[in-house]
Amino acid sequence: MTAPAVAPRRELPPKPRNILRVALIVTVLVTLTVAACTPAIGGVEIDLASISKHWANGAKKLGQMMQPNFAFLPRTVAPMLETLQMAVVGAAIAAAISVPLTLWAAKPTNANSVTRGVVRTAVNVVRAVPDLVYASVLVAMVGVGVLPGLITLVLFDLGIIVKLVSEAIDSADHGYMEAGRAAGGSQFQINRVTALPQTLPLFANQWLYTLELNVRISAILGFVGAGGIGRILDERRNFYAYGDVSVIILEILVVVVLIEVLSNALRKRLA
Amino acid sequence: MNAMTFTSPVPRRPSRLWPTIFTVLAALVILIAVGGLQISWADVPKIPENVAKYLGLMFAPPSWEKLPRALLEMWRSVSMAWLGAILCVVVSIPLGILAARGVGPAWLRVALRGIFAVIRAVPEVIIALILLTVTGLTPFTGMLALGIAGIGTQGKWVYEAIESAEAGAAEAVRAAGGTTAEVTRWALWPAVAPVLMSFALYRFEINIRTSAILGMVGAGGIGSMLTNYTQFREWDTVGMLLIVVVVVTMLIDMISGAVRRRIMEGARPRDLARSA
Amino acid sequence: MDTAWHVELDRVSVTYPNGTRALKDVSLRIDAGEMVSIVGLSGSGKSTLIRTINGLVRATDGTIAVGPHEVTSLHGRALRELRGHIGMIFQGFNLAERTDVYRNVLVGRFAHSPAWRNLLGIPSAQDRDVALAALESVGMLEKVWARGGALSGGQKQRVAIARALSQEPSIMLADEPVASLDPPTAHAVMSDLRRINQERGLTVMVNIHLMDLARQYTTRMIGLRAGEVVYDGPAKDATDADFEQIYGRPIQVRDQLGAAG
Numbered sequence: 001m002t003a004p005a006v007a008p009r010r011e012l013p014p015k016p017r018n019i020l021r022v023a024l025i026v027t028v029l030v031t032l033t034v035a036a037c038t039p040a041i042g043g044v045e046i047d048l049a050s051i052s053k054h055w056a057n058g059a060k061k062l063g064q065m066m067q068p069n070f071a072f073l074p075r076t077v078a079p080m081l082e083t084l085q086m087a088v089v090g091a092a093i094a095a096a097i098s099v100p101l102t103l104w105a106a107k108p109t110n111a112n113s114v115t116r117g118v119v120r121t122a123v124n125v126v127r128a129v130p131d132l133v134y135a136s137v138l139v140a141m142v143g144v145g146v147l148p149g150l151i152t153l154v155l156f157d158l159g160i161i162v163k164l165v166s167e168a169i170d171s172a173d174h175g176y177m178e179a180g181r182a183a184g185g186s187q188f189q190i191n192r193v194t195a196l197p198q199t200l201p202l203f204a205n206q207w208l209y210t211l212e213l214n215v216r217i218s219a220i221l222g223f224v225g226a227g228g229i230g231r232i233l234d235e236r237r238n239f240y241a242y243g244d245v246s247v248i249i250l251e252i253l254v255v256v257v258l259i260e261v262l263s264n265a266l267r268k269r270l271a
Numbered sequence: 272m273n274a275m276t277f278t279s280p281v282p283r284r285p286s287r288l289w290p291t292i293f294t295v296l297a298a299l300v301i302l303i304a305v306g307g308l309q310i311s312w313a314d315v316p317k318i319p320e321n322v323a324k325y326l327g328l329m330f331a332p333p334s335w336e337k338l339p340r341a342l343l344e345m346w347r348s349v350s351m352a353w354l355g356a357i358l359c360v361v362v363s364i365p366l367g368i369l370a371a372r373g374v375g376p377a378w379l380r381v382a383l384r385g386i387f388a389v390i391r392a393v394p395e396v397i398i399a400l401i402l403l404t405v406t407g408l409t410p411f412t413g414m415l416a417l418g419i420a421g422i423g424t425q426g427k428w429v430y431e432a433i434e435s436a437e438a439g440a441a442e443a444v445r446a447a448g449g450t451t452a453e454v455t456r457w458a459l460w461p462a463v464a465p466v467l468m469s470f471a472l473y474r475f476e477i478n479i480r481t482s483a484i485l486g487m488v489g490a491g492g493i494g495s496m497l498t499n500y501t502q503f504r505e506w507d508t509v510g511m512l513l514i515v516v517v518v519v520t521m522l523i524d525m526i527s528g529a530v531r532r533r534i535m536e537g538a539r540p541r542d543l544a545r546s547a
Numbered sequence: 548m549d550t551a552w553h554v555e556l557d558r559v560s561v562t563y564p565n566g567t568r569a570l571k572d573v574s575l576r577i578d579a580g581e582m583v584s585i586v587g588l589s590g591s592g593k594s595t596l597i598r599t600i601n602g603l604v605r606a607t608d609g610t611i612a613v614g615p616h617e618v619t620s621l622h623g624r625a626l627r628e629l630r631g632h633i634g635m636i637f638q639g640f641n642l643a644e645r646t647d648v649y650r651n652v653l654v655g656r657f658a659h660s661p662a663w664r665n666l667l668g669i670p671s672a673q674d675r676d677v678a679l680a681a682l683e684s685v686g687m688l689e690k691v692w693a694r695g696g697a698l699s700g701g702q703k704q705r706v707a708i709a710r711a712l713s714q715e716p717s718i719m720l721a722d723e724p725v726a727s728l729d730p731p732t733a734h735a736v737m738s739d740l741r742r743i744n745q746e747r748g749l750t751v752m753v754n755i756h757l758m759d760l761a762r763q764y765t766t767r768m769i770g771l772r773a774g775e776v777v778y779d780g781p782a783k784d785a786t787d788a789d790f791e792q793i794y795g796r797p798i799q800v801r802d803q804l805g806a807a808g
Contacts, residue, residue, distance in 0.1 A: 033357065036350035042343040043350045044410040051405060058405035065401070085304040092301045128520035129513065130480040132487055133497060137509065140501050141325045142318055146308050176654075179641035179707070182601055183714055184631035184658030189665045194643040194654065201645075220394050223488065237400060253392045279683055285692050 061242055068250055069243030076232060076248055080255065083228035086146055086221075087214035090153030095207045097154070098161040099196070102203070105162050106169035108177060109191050119162075127159035131217050135226040149218055149226030156217065157210040161203070168202045169195075204270050208263040215259050219252045329510030337508055341496060341515045348492030349519070351410050351485070352478035355417025360471040363422045367429025374433075383426070391423030399485050413490030417478050428470050436462040469531045476527050479520050551579040551750045552614030552632070552717040554600060559609035561595050561774075569595040571774040572609070577767075582744040582751045584761040584782060587771035588794055593754040596771065597720050600752070601633040602626050614717055631658025634711025638723035640703040644696030648687065648706050651695050652678040655713035681712040685739060701732035708739060719743065721753040725760065730805050733757075737764040757804045758790050 039045040103109040105119045131152055138148035176198070180190035222230020229248060236244040369375040370383035390398075399416035406412040436459055444458045486494020493516060500508045554577040561570040569592045577583050587593050598604035599611055602618050611618040616629050634655070642651050656674040657665075664670060670678070682688045685705040690698065698706065704724060711719060721740060725733035737753075741764050744751045755761050761768055762782050770778030770785075770793035778785070778793055787798055794802070 032353060036353045042346040044347065044354055044414050046354075046414075047406065047409065047411050050407060050411075054405045054407075058401060061401055061404050081307070082309070085307050088301060088304040089308060092304075124521055124524070125517055128480075128517040128524070130483045130516075132484040133494075133513070133516070136487060136498065136501055137325075137513075140504065142314075142321055145310070147310055147315075147318075150308075150310075175637070175639050175641040176643040176651075178603070179635070179637065179710065180654055180657060182603060182630060182633070182635040182720075183655050183710070184627040184629070184633075185654065186627060186657070186662070188662060189657045189660075192665050193650065193657075193668075194646065197646045197650075198643055216392075216394060220396050220484075223396065233397075249393060249397060252394075253389070256392050257388075279688050281679060282689055282691055 064242035065246035065249075067243055068247040069241070070247055072236075072244040072247050073251070076229060076251055079222070079229040079232050080251060082146065083218045083222075083230075084215065084255070086149050086153060086218045086228055087211060090150050090214050090218070091157060091207060091211040093150075094154045094157030094161060094210060095203070098158055098165070098207075099203065101158065102162045102165045102169070103191050103195065105166035108169060108172075108174045109187070109195050111187060120166075123159055123162045126155055127163065129155075131156045132220065132224060135221045136224040139225045144225040146227035149221040149228060152221060152226060153214050153218060157214065160210060160213070161206045164206055165199065165202050169199055174198070201270050205267055208267055212256070212259050212263050215256055216252075325506060328506035329513065332507070333510035333514060334505075334507035335511055337496075338511060338515075341493065341512055344486075344491075344493045344496050345515050345519050347410055348413075348482040348486055348494065349479060349523070351413045351417060351482040351490070351492055352475055355414045355421065355478050355482070356471060356475040358414065358418030359421035359425050359474055360467075362418070363425035364429055364467060366422070367426040368433060370426060371430040371433040384430075387423045387426040389423070390420065391427070393420070393423075395420040395481050395485065396488055399488060399490060403489070408489040408491070410491040413482055413485040413492065416485055416490070417481055420481075421474050421478070425470065425474055429467065432463055432466045432470070433459065465534045469534050472527045472531050472534075476524055479523055483516060550614075550717060551748050553577060553579045553612075553750065554718065554752070555612040556596075556599070557610045557612070559599060559606045559611060561592075561599060561604060562607045569774055570599070570606075573774070573776055574609075575769065575776065575779075577750065577752065579750050580744070580748045581767055582741060582753070582765045583767045583769060584753045584755050584765035585769050585771060586755060586758070586761050586778075586790070586793055588756060590773075591771040591793075592774040593756075593771055594722055595774075597635075597722050597752060597754050600718075600720060601630050601635060627658060631714055632717045633720060634714050634716035634718070635720040635722070636704065636707040636711055636724050638726045640700070640707050640727075642695035642698075642703055642706060644694065646695055647692050648682070648695060648698070649678065649691050651706055652682055652710045652713050655681070655710040658714065677715065678709070678713045681709040682706070684712060685709045699732075700728050701735060704728065704732075704736050705739065708736075708743070712743070716749065718750040719752070721751070723754050723756070725755070725757075725804075733760065733804055740764070757802060758785075758787075758798070759803045759805075761785070 035041065036043045037046055101119060101123070104115055105123060107116065110116050134152040134155055135148055138151055142148055142151075174195065176194045177190055180194055185193075218226075218228045218230075219233070220230050222228040222232070223234050225231065229252065233245060233248050236248065366383055366387075370380050370387070372380070374380075375383075395416055398420045399412060402412045402415050402419075406415065444453055449457065482490070482492055483494040483497070486492035486496075487498045489495065493512065497509065497512050497516075500512060554575070556573055556575045559570055559573045560568070562568050573592075573596065585593050585596060595604055599606050600613060600618065602621065606619055609619070613629065613633065618626075618629065621629055643654075653670055653674060656670065656678065660670065660674055664674075679688065679691070682691055685708050687702060687705050687709060690702065690706075695703065695706070719740070724740070725736050728736060737760055740751055740753060743749055751765075753761075753765060762785060765782045768778065768780065768782040768785050769776060770789070772793055772795055778789055790802070791797055
């Protein structure tokens with residue numbers, strides 16, 4: 001009666017072989033990266049030499065920017081106000097339009113897959129164009145000023161709100177809809193009376209988020225003439241007045257943080 | 272027959288004072304903002320017709336003459352975006368890990384999070400403009416700008432993901448006597464790795480749009496083509512460029528989105544026998 | 548509601564797109580004013596059966612007559628109008644949790660209110676009166692302004708009953724109305740349904756899988772198994788053996804609810 005000193009060897013089930021798949025993925029990634037670094041076929045030329053040559057330049061500019069010229073502040077008030085106004089109005093218009101659009105884009109609130117597909121595709125196309133591209137093309141179309149910036153913000157915000165809220169609606173349960181249907185309600189009645197209050201927190205969350213985003217973006221839109229503080233920023237930069245540039249950036253920073261705090265507080269109240 | 276009248280008194284409706292005040296205030300703010308804007312309201316009705324005219328110039332039909340160059344420049348923007356994403360991810364993952372609760376000392380955590388917040392608040396265009404003085408008006412500048420600017424958001428996502436990773440697995444490893452390194456390797460990493468990869472791909476998607484913007488301020492790529500031809504008012508080429516941007520962006524969104532979904536849901540369970 | 552309606556199914560079959568045959572050639576007649584329970588295990592076709600009556604599920608074969616109407620031939624607006632006369636309550640209550648009870652009950656007035664009233668959120672005086680009367684009749688008037696989500700299960704189901712009653716229906720459908728409720732509340736809701744049947748003479752059809760509740764509260768019982776009718780008779784006379792036949796297996800503890808406590 002001897003107990004075995006060593007456990008008997010067992011046959012293990014074969015280990016799933018995903019070495020091939022991992023190798024494939026790594027190859028693809030490496031190829032992409034190498035191709036991206038080859039200027040000849042349109043890649044980026046990684047010029048590390050220039051960093052070592054000119055880093056002092058950049059350091060100097062950074063140094064200049066570390067000394068903000070607060071005397072410049074009064075001149076920034078009006079453009080900053082314009083930026084804020086654009087942000088608020090843009091978010092408000094987008095909020096109003098976003099409700100019917102979002103309800104059309106989500107499956108529980110729109111049973112018609114054709115109109116749903118049309119709205120979703122349109123939103124995806126709108127989202128694929130960067131904000132500054134809209135601004136620059138719109139400026140060429142309707143002229144310099146606040147209007148192209150406003151339209152840009154509305155388009156940008158709609159893209160975000162409709163996509164995020166409609167996805168949230170799609171992934172939630174909507175038992176009350178069956179009750180509405182059983183009572184003889186039309187899709188419109190069900191949406192307006194029950195779905196809207198139920199989804200309002202989702203909407204409000206995104207509306208506040210777009211308000212935040214708008215303030216950041218509208219600071220840049222001025223670069224192409226679409227109104228707001230970006231114009232002054234660009235002008236000062238062209239004069240190499242980096243002290244002014246940095247005070248403007250600081251201002252933008254402060255405003256953005258304030259809006260973020262405000263919006264977070266509001267979002268917590270609504271949740 | 273059922274009675275249509277009721278006898279008990281109806282309870283009073285609860286006060287809706289606060290929500291009403293809030294709505295009125297919000298409406299006031301919006302109205303004031305609208306009032307202050309310098310828009311020539313007389314011109315507004317003419318806009319749809321204006322826009323329609325330009326849309327016609329751009330897309331009916333667009334000019335495919337410069338398509339090869341557009342595709343090359345688009346690839347340049349994509350490369351910028353890709354390399355920028357790699358740079359950003361490579362830097363932000365270790366920094367983000369250090370900024371997570373329970374990993375590094377408190378002062379480091381605060382410092383890192385502060386740096387992330389500052390970078391997040393500075394628009395990418397500004398970062399690009401500073402870099403311009405070092406690396407010039409090149410796609411390399413764009414790539415660096417994308418890499419650096421993304422650290423703010425990416426770092427935040429990294430430490431948030433780590434902090435919300437399941438504490439249970441970590442506890443199990445520690446209870447079995449594992450060190451912090453082993454906890455990281457066996458409990459945290461498997462939970463967090465898919466999320467981080469997903470974020471990296473998302474950063475790539477965001478970068479595609481931003482690289483077009485950076486191109487517009489001089490970093491090269493499709494953005495610079497767009498600015499040029501818009502300034503030349505060659506609308507049919509602008510139309511073609513827009514189509515290229517939209518199609519490529521949507522394609523990349525779709526592929527990247529599908530890959531991200533696959534990563535997050537895990538691979539479909541496979542028959543062990545099949546993969547031998 | 549003026550009169551209660553009868554229901555007649557004539558050789559009704561329902562086959563779902565994925566191939567499942569939920570109902571096989573079912574023929575039934577339920578007279579106006581009856582209180583009927585439909586008993587069977589999950590998967591027996593109960594949910595499908597009750598939903599063919601108001602068209603939430605379309606029958607693939609056969610016809611269904613509800614009062615003077617023929618459900619299978621109705622679509623769109625006409626179907627919605629028919630549904631306005633058919634009240635329905637559900638296992639999951641299906642209330643809009645973030646909205647107050649008042650508005651939840653007003654959902655029952657959908658078929659009777661024009662779109663503009665819904666758009667602006669202004670119910671007519673009649674809608675208001677009917678809704679409040681319905682709430683009072685289930686004893687929930689004092690909770691009229693409470694949020695749907697703030698109520699207990701039993702209260703939610705009562706509100707759901709009020710919602711159905713405010714339609715002034717000619718027939719009441721209940722799909723497993725007490726499956727999510729504890730025994731005392733379940734008994735209370737079942738006796739509410741019975742009261743509605745007796746006081747108003749309303750035709751009531753209840754899907755239920757609990758034997759004792761079916762026996763205690765309904766007058767007629769229809770047993771379904773695998774999409775076919777296997778029992779049809781007075782509820783009191785149903786023996787345990789009958790139930791075993793309906794379930795297709797011996798009776799278990801979970802088939803009975805127990806006393807009201």
